[in-house]
Amino acid sequence: METANLISKKQIRQIYESYTDYFNEIMAQVITRLQQNVKLSAQPTYKSRVKSFDSYFKKVLRLKPEQMEETKSLIYLTDMMGIRMICAFLEDINIGLEQIKKLFEIKEVEVKGAEKKFSEFGYESIHVLVKIPKEFLPPLTGKYEGLAPISDELVCEIQIRTILQDAWAEVEHELIYKIEFNPFDIPLRRKLASINASLTLADITFQEIRDYQNKLQRELDERRRSFYSLADGFLNEKTDKKEEDINRVSPFVQGTIDDLLLKAIEAHNDGHLSEAVDIYTRILEAVPDTDKNVLAVIHKHRGMAFFAMNKLDDALDDFQKSIDADNTAFRSYYYKGIVYSILKKYKEAIECYTKSLEINEFQAHTNFRRAMAYYELGEYEKSMNDLDVALKLGMNPDECKPLQEKLVKKFGMNM
Known part of the structure; x- marks a missing residue:
């Protein structure tokens, strides 16, 4: 290389930094597209930066020194524009990656840090190089007048990480890369590796908890749906029961209350009601009287099992007891109202439904059940009002139709 032909560092800086605002404007549009289209269970946060000139220049010297004597235009690197998409959970990384692939033309995907040994330290993340859509390039007019046209080489690097991976990357950058220090001291290296391993383990644990919660919620939804279906049957309004494939969950931590609750709900959903009641009872015996929230939840579940066994009292x-433990347990009031409706104690049922709605007014089914109870007591105007609210809150019109038709006959008009 003829050093006499090299353009100066000062010239390279002037060229590079003249594009700073231009790059920031492009990244703002990339982030907007990501924010509008990437949908995760917990929405990610975004950071962006234009690579500092010092880092840029060092990398040019290392990777593209020949271009310093060939041109006086911008020397392109793949990470001049960098965006971090920071996710809550490990599963979000791959989900987010697949969604990004649908939004941009992908030039390269690389998993950083995956090659490191367990005794080494270094952050892991997925780096995605995306081509910049032409419509994202600001016109070279106004403050951008005089800039050379952008080459097709221009890409934006999107790094997808968890919150903990991002935290480690920030600290690691300050401790090691920023000052070009790679510790030789074995104890120090072990400490850094231990911190990295702890954060990685925490990410894995958070994901396991998330998986457990999601699967438990599916079991709870199935159990609640079965309860409603059974209640409809008792009230002679049985609807077709849809079969649902529920992936049974392995206990998260054996012997814990969560583990026992999951076993009870699985037994409940599988129709092993006596077994479910026994497990709920074991949990209640183990929970201290001061733990009101747990008592409220378990009594509610056991009550639903008793209901399915037709043990209404x-x-x-x-x-x-669920209500006594938690006076905001609106579902327990609702379930109690359903039992009273089955027993044809409509005044008591209405009191329960009303209390449930005082706690949470946005319940379509509760308004619908109260409308039915009002109808049985001959309070047709109140029934019609509740039915109207239930429909506005999203109640299935087909389920409301029988009551609507009865009210039409009573009022002698179309609704």
């Missing part, structure tokens, strides 16, 4: 007792 036991169900009422458990729903009331």
